[in-house]
Amino acid sequence: MIQEALLEWFDGHHRVLPWRTDRTPYGTWISEAMLQQTRVVTVLDYYPRFLQAFPDPFALSQANEDTVLKLWEGLGYYSRARNLQRGAHYICEHFDGKLPSDPKLLQTIPGIGPYMAGAIASQAFNIPVPAVDGNCIRIYSRLHALPLVPTERSAYNEVYARVLQDIPSDNPGDFNEALMDLGATICTPKSPRCEICPLAASCSAMLLGKQTDFPLPKPKRIIPIEEHTILKVFVGNRVLVNKRPNKGLLAGLFEYVDLPGQLSSEEVVSWVHEHLPVQCAQDNHYDIRVLGHAHHIFTHLRWNILGYELHFSEDHFRDVELNSSLGMLVSEEECAQLAFPTALSAYHAASTTSFTHRPKSKNQS
């Protein structure tokens, strides 16, 4: 059995993390949601800020969605933040504002799946239920030399059954967390440090000298590519922003003008003359500048982005004629309060130096 060796190692080597020092069901839920697809070091900054702003499910359920998304800005995968808020509504409505301890009931809460239910039940309520994630599948695949494909349901089921046999009834939370820490620090995907691993004596893959042959590689997916042109349109000290629809990719986040395809500067100029209420067609009363290329990979999609920045003087822009489907003009202070997707971070960061009014100048591309 690996219990003893794993728990003894965890006692002496566990990572000190804020959500572990004062463990609560709510804090465990928030930290697990943040840690999905995000590195621990990143979450360290976000977790205390989020807990301070929303200390319990009631506070989170009553918060303005824009405020929640702003505190999530930079963590990516914003559906997690929206699910947390939906989950908070559900907890307030069905469980009187307290997370239940039963893993099955936990999974009725929006955004909580089997892994998170296992993590919350075992760590916050001491219930011996597995929390099987990619780390766990990798470790068990190596321990037992199992040729598992991590993305397949059968791999999850196989490992779940084995962890259920191993998990101690008196300390299930530490056992699950020890597996997480071992996977993050020692039994890593490419370079497992078997020489210091507490489970080395029980590890079949190590005995075979084939640690990195397990688990089997995930099948390669072809990710579709979308081309985008982003326009940061400044009018004096204000910038044009638009809120994305409440459903779909990056729902509810703010963006700059987003046009399909990668447009040349001439095409951008044509678009400006057709869609923006400006009086500068002949006079060159604005700057246009290429901000450069960027890309962002979502789980299922890649964006190739080309960015431009345009500056108009207040005198030559007729606000009242701005088509509301293009968005609204906001000040630097207002813009700083809005949540923008990480996909636009290359262009968003530049805005702090760009809120400078530029008087009449000539075109450049």
Ligand code: SF4
């Ligand atoms: S001995 Fe090596 S491969 Fe086996 S569990 Fe430990 S780190 Fe992973």
